[in-house]
Amino acid sequence: MRIFAVYLAKNNGDMSNYNPQEIEKKWQKHWKDTHAYKVANSSTKPKYYVLDMFPYPSGAGLHVGHPLGYIASDIVARYKRHKGFNVLHPMGFDAFGLPAEQYAIQTGQHPAVTTAQNIARYKEQLDNIGFGYDWDREVQTCDPEYYKWTQWIFCQLFSSWYDKTTDKARPISELTDIFSKEGNATVNAHGDENPVFTAAEWNAKSEEEQQQTLLNYRMAYLANSMVNWCPELGTVLANEEVKDGLSERGGYPVFRVNMRQWFLRITAYADRLLFDLDAIDWTDALKEQQRNWIGRSEGASIVFEVIEPLSDLTPNPSPKERGANNSLNNELGWQSTTAEEWNTLKPFARENRKNPTKAEGDLWDLLRDNKLGARFRRQHAIGNFIVDFACLPAMLVVEVDGKIHNEAENKEYDEGRTHEIEKLGFKVVRFTNQQVLENPYTVRDEIKNILATSPLSLGEGSGVRSTNDDASTEGDNFPPLLGRGAGVNKIEVFSTRPDTIYGATFMVLAPEHELVPAITTAEQKTEIDKYIDYAAKRSERDRMSEVKAVTGCFTGTYATNPLTGQPIPIWIADYVLAGYGTGAVMAVPGHDSRDYAFAKHFGLPIVQVVTDKNNTINIDTESFDAKDGVLINSDILNGLNVSEAKKAIIAKLEEKGIGKGKINYRLRDAGFSRQRYWGEPFPIVYRNGLPYLVDESELPVTLPQVESYKPTGDGNSPLAALTDWVNTPNGQRETNTMPGWAGSSWYFLRYMDPKNNTEFASKENVDYWENVDLYLGGSEHATGHLLYVRFWTKFLYDIGKIPVTEPAKKLINQGMIQGVTPFAYSILVAPRPIVFSKSFIDIKNNVVTLNGIAYENVETHKVRLPFAVVDFVGSQCRFYKKYLSEKSNEIKGFTLFSIYEEDESRYFWEKDENGDEYMVVDTEVEKMSKSKWNVVNPDDMVAKYGADTLRLYEMFLGPLEQSKPWNTNGIEGVYRFLGKLWKLYNIGEDSKAQLSDDAPTPEELKILHKTIKKTADDIDGFSFNTTVSAFMICVNELSQLKCNKRQILEPLLVCLSPYAPHIAEELWAACGNTNGILDAEFPKFNPEYLVENTFSYPVSINGKTRQQMEFALDADQETIKAAVLANEIVQKWMEDKPLKKFILVKGRIINVVV
RNA sequence: GCCCGGGUGGCGGAAUAGGUAGACGCGCAGGACUUAAAAUCCUGUUGGCAGUAAUGCCAGUGCGGGUUCGAUUCCCGCCCCGGGCACCA
Secondary structure, eight states, rough: OOHHHHHHIIIIIISSSSOOHHHEEEHHHHHHTTTTTTTOSSSOEEEEEEEEOOOOOTTTOOOOTTTHHHHHHHHHHHHHHHHHHHEOOOOOOOOSSHHHHHHHHHHHHHHHHHHHHHHHHHHHHHHHHHHOGGGOOOTTTTSSHHHHHHHHHHHHTTEEEETTTEEEEEEEHHHHHHHHHHTHHHHHHTTTTTTOHHHHHHHOHHHHHHHHTTTTTTOOOOOOEEEEEEETEEEEOOGGGETEEEEETTTOBOEEEEEEEEEOOGGGGHOOOOGGGGGOOOOOHHHHHHHHHOOEEEEEEEEEEEEOOOGGGGGOSSHHHHHHOSOOHHHTOSSSSSSHHHHHHHHHHEEEEEHHOHHHHHHHHHHHHTTTOOOEEEEEEETTTEEEEEEETTTTEEEETTSSOOSSSHHHHHHHHHHHHHHHOOOOEEEEHHHHHHOOHHHHHHHHHHHHHHHOOOOTTBBBOOOOSSGGOOOTSSOOOOOOSSSOEEEEEEEEEEGGGGGGOOEEEOOTTTTTTHHHOTTTTHHHHHHHHHHHHOHHHHHHHHHOOOEEEEEEEEEETTTTTTTTEEEEOTSOOTTSTTTTEEEEETHHHHHHHHHHHOOOOOOOOEETTTOOTTTTSSOOOOOOOOOOGGGGGGGOHHHHHHHHHHHHHHHHTTEEEEEEEEEEOOEOBBBBBOOOOEEEEEEHHHHHHHOGGGGOOOOOOOOOOOOOOOOOGGGGHHHHHHEEEOOOOOOOOOOOOHTTTTTHHHHSSOOOOSSSOOHHHHHHOOOOEEEEEEETTTTTTHHHHHHHHHHHHHHTTSSSOOOOEEEOOOOOOOEEEEEEEEEESSSOOOOOOOEEETTTTTEEETTTTEEEEEEEEEOOOOGGGGEEETTEEEEGGGGHHHHHHHHOOOBOOBOOSGGGGGGGEEEOTTSSSSEEEEEEEEEOOOOGTTOHOOOOHHHHOOOHHHHHHHHTTTTTTEEEEOOOHHHHHHHHHHHHHHHHTTHHHTTTTTOOOOHHHHHHHHHHHHHHHHHHHHHHHOOOOHHHHHHHHHHHHHHHOOOOOOHHHHHHHHHHHHHHHHHHHHHHTTTTTTTTTTTOOOOOOGGGGOOSSSEEEEEEEEEEEEEEEEEEETTTHHHHHHHHHHHHHHHHTTTOOOOOOOEEETTTTEEEEE
């Protein structure tokens, strides 16, 4: 009993020493019990919204790097509260995503369960640090109450289109109104490249056709596209989730494959995303990254005509060689051409279908859908031709001249073509454009008559493959005609330097360009196929890591340079990317270094068309890529400067109808499908293969339970196996889920009204909180999250749901806190127990010494040591033997050595003053992560020093935006500072501060107000590290003065409170305040206390400081000058040289020039 | 290759409308208190040279130039480190 009493007296009664563990828990509980951080949605105070990028709750918990930004934002939030703002400072969790799912796959635990556990852990850790979050506003993206609204926003995207005329998103119903009244001509006028249709055509479309067409306009749409497929993760990845051809998560290989995916039309916002950057206070580096990512470039699109070699006017003789059979059944089975030829023709057929001529389009509307009682196909392959229309059962081909066969010289070609098709047993009938356009019904009737007299030798189903009434009729798996050049007579390119067109001496297409097979000549086919194969086999990763090698292949075909009229060869090469521009370039080797390298390598002509002002450019050794200069060798452009020439050539191209000014973006539409389980389900069902929204009343579409979380690997998500869930009365559900960034693209809005179950947030609340005043987070989100959240914000603004076009007015990127990894060396041999011996590795000479015996050429490698087995003593990192027993299961299996250096002691075990054995090892700075054993848990720091010390120390470490390695060395200093502060308040037995109410001295006031000013200034400049040092100076100076004045020490606590809220609250209460410090008014800075009467001037002679002299600040120059010149030391340094100049900068410096 | 940052003591870092370089903290050294340790406090700490010392002199903010009475700060030319983008026509 007695011992117990003594113990109590020692620990609870004596408050003369700072005891963070006790006071921090007390105040955290108090704040929670009193709802001290609850935020109201309306107030007479001005609003301020501080937001952190919410964390993904991983199983590893928080490490000391996470709180860096959170502490900074907490400081700003608390400061603003002292300054009289109504501050919103919420926290939540970005809880959908891969790690939880991967974990579920491994353990079978439902991701929702592990996520909830992780979140609980995170919240505990966050609360330990004393953050002032209003937890009532917490959001979790995986909560159905939250993702209901993510789905709802998706519905709005699906139901909207982008109107380029007014430059905003509008409801899709307004678009269908326009289509039914005027077709899509005006909508298309702003650069859309969708096929044109009239109101009548629109109205004649079936529901399915209309829906299909609308997908070309919706903000959320389905499309086939090349995507980053990661088989290992079983999902597609966004571009920013792929680094060097490997997945960012896991580092698995990623491949480009074609898949049908959901996309969000972020490209519609490209310009606004770009230009609005100017209006927000984000760092230049980050804005620059977004600008580059959007990659806007102005230039021109130009059409080059392909020259068709004469020989190609006569069709490929293959049908003849096959023997003229009258029956396709005999010759080609059910096909009208061979698979091989279809492969060749496919791109043209597709292209032609996409861009029918007016006459073709009109006629198709009259023939399609079995309107004449027989099925017609358009742009169909027959033998080695693509014919305009074919009715296979009737063996009838209908061609409309005009698009590509209207020139006189093509007449002969047409006749030859007719002849060849007839040999295959078809009847060919031709109409002119004019006939179709002027008398469409006459034409239709004529076809009908011919059909009536046709033998209908092949009924559908009697050998000819039967097809559905859907797109598969025109599907790519069904073959058409052959021969090259068929219909391909132009290639479009994009160039930012149209002014250099006179120097375009060849063209280069991407190997994947769809016209490549068509323009390849028979002689070059083998080579080209080989090259395409080569390019396809190289993964993205190969392409990146490889030193840029010049490779390419000639197609055998030429195009005409439209300005010079010269034929120029068409090549393919993988330096041209299929995904950018048109996938084809006009190569100007004289003025593009890539084209130059290519031309040099393959011996292609190089023509100089731009020179500098003095005409000193010589392009014999390198290209002249500069964007200013004067045009030469360019006919009409000669003498113009580059920018004038651009304008002139675009005008010329437009006049000739072969080009136009164009703006290209690097930004792609955002892929929005993931073939995974742990994400938001789409509010979509399919009917007849077309997507429809589920009714809003069915939201949220909740994520069902599944047996297995494993992706199927064939591109289907685990949801696809749930037939009961997939099949609904209204259609089949979409089984993909949304990507990780869906939920994070609007969460800042949900915090404004997190419990609302009728809207994503009420209008009242979004109008009050508007957007984030200060957003803190890592710069790694620059081109992902931060672009998407801006996109969604603009969209929600367009549809009238929020009053702002940007999510965050100001954004700060906090730096990363890196881990310090100690390491030793191991020999690459079978694992052995740790050796404590006089053994070492001489890395430089590749020699290993084991117990005195040297071995040469032994392979060694670095071995990470757990952070926990080392201590930092002075500048040494010591690896202690005593920690090995605790950690041995983590590092067993390696023979460890330290590196050999000059200092021989470094590879031996030594004994410290306590007799503990250690070895000095080296360290490396890397990312802090569980797998690297270098994680430092903030809980440990809090347990040892308290939350206030951790908060101050993280801020004291250096500028917020700078990355730095975690180093515990300095934390003691901060802890000592808080101890000194505590002592100033003379806390007695009764836990009360014993302070004097005497008036403070001017000196004391000066110290206080200096600190007030510094605190306020530094928060505005986010220079938290210098504020902490200002606090230290202040406390040092007040301690020196033994200041115990209430009028000094109370205001000081308010300054400190944002940084160290627990101790500030404790001392505030100890001073006798009953109101709590959180809402205390921030002390007003009074500059009068800082006014000085005199200044101790550094006096320098010729710029070198030699003497200090004190003068009144209001002393006039002559008085000072006389005194300075009379000074003994000054005279000594003047060395009797005449005075040249006397410089006095008031309150700064005096300089005597001799 | 291009675009952003950034190079300051043994260490983290202060100070830039040009005006005493190295605040503050760590570490280190010495000292006080203590039987001792811990804790706490005090002093010193950019380097070199000279001096018993107080102190003095010289050099010094990645390197080389320039502007200026005066440059860590501005200008020109390099070097190195970190980050981003990467054949974007």
